[in-house]
Amino acid sequence: MKVIRRFNNNVVLCVDDNQKEIVAFGKGLGFHDIPYELTDLSKIEKSYYGIEKRYLSMINELSEQSLELAMTIMDWCRINLQGQINPNLIFTLADHIDFCIERNKKNMNVKMPLYNDFENMHPKEFKIAQKAIQLISKKYNVYLSEDEVVGIAMNILNSEMDLDSNKPFKDFDRIQEDILNIIEKELNISIDKKTTSYARYVSHIQYLIKRVEEGSEDSEDDFKMYESISKQNPEVTACSLKIAEYFKDKKNFSLNHNELLYLMIHISRLTNREECYQMGITSKE
Known part of the structure; x- marks a missing residue:
């Protein structure tokens, strides 16, 4: 070799x-x-x-401990889940773990969508995620809320649906491209699809599209945190609302404040890392 x-x-x-x-x-x-x-x-x-090149550039941005944890979780997925697991999961998981720990340090608890329903919808992924959160909490010596289970489970689910042979919806790529066009138009930017920020963004959008196509809505709605963050970043908020209008018009699906908030976080990370740091959402790189 x-x-x-x-x-x-x-x-x-x-x-x-x-x-x-x-x-x-x-x-x-x-x-x-x-x-x-x-x-x-x-x-x-x-x-x-089979790891995509855009994820390889993330390696030196990720903590060694989170990478090791992600590999362990990846092994659990291969043992307990049927079908293939996208190897990119190692990097999306490690990035999510780092992001989760950073938010914990800032006492920022973002409500994850569909916590109440996720266990019933995806019990195997949920069980692995619960075990993962226990491991992460022990290794980093922190307390992580139950909401973080869904974040890990979402990454695992994305890894199952992200393979070309296992794409769940025929118009998946078109919807993803439409959303990207909205972001570029509303924020007057051109997004480089080879960047690590784009890889992070895609991971969230994939799960969002899957929820929209399945018609799965989250009953919880954290307006207070949404209002606080939206005031600090009106342009990203307006962009997120345009995407919400797109889903309402094309799919008759309404994004609530939890999903809008999480969408704003990912758009901010995608478009401007420094701005996102000022919002207190992630670490400065």
Whole structure:
């Protein structure tokens, strides 16, 4: 196996004997001059095929502990869930864990959509997420609310539906593109789809579209937090409301304040990291 790119001292990109790319994790794999032939495969602790390049750029932004936790959760998913799991889950999960811990430090508890229904709708994913939250809480020595279970479960569910062979709706790509066009028009920006921010955004939009197509509505509605955040960022709020109008017009689906708030967070992260930091939503990078 040939190592062709170093992400850091412990994560590298390799090419196997069939010329397929594989991301390998292992202590010291990146210490050597690149490229080099990796003859001792026992040095590889974890390896994953099929990871999209846009997620690879996230590696050095993620904490080592969150990556390790994400790999453990990924193993649980492979054991307990039927079908394929998208390997990108490692990076979306690690990013979500870092985001979750940062919000915990800021005492910002965002109500997740559909907490009351998610356990019944997706019991296997929910059970894994509950176990994951317990593990994350122990490793980081923090208390995480029950709402965080849904956030983890959403990432797991996205990994099941994100494979081309398993896309749930025929107009999925069109809806996603329409939403992106709304963001670019309303905020007068051009979004680079190769960025890590876009990868994070897509993860949320995929689940939102799935909920809309299934007609699953959340009964809880946190207007107080929505009002507070929306006043700090009126342009992103207006953009989110335009997206809400799109779903109401095209799908007869109403986004409540919880979903609007979470949408605002992801649009802010997608369009302006510094602005999002000022809102107190995520860490400055």
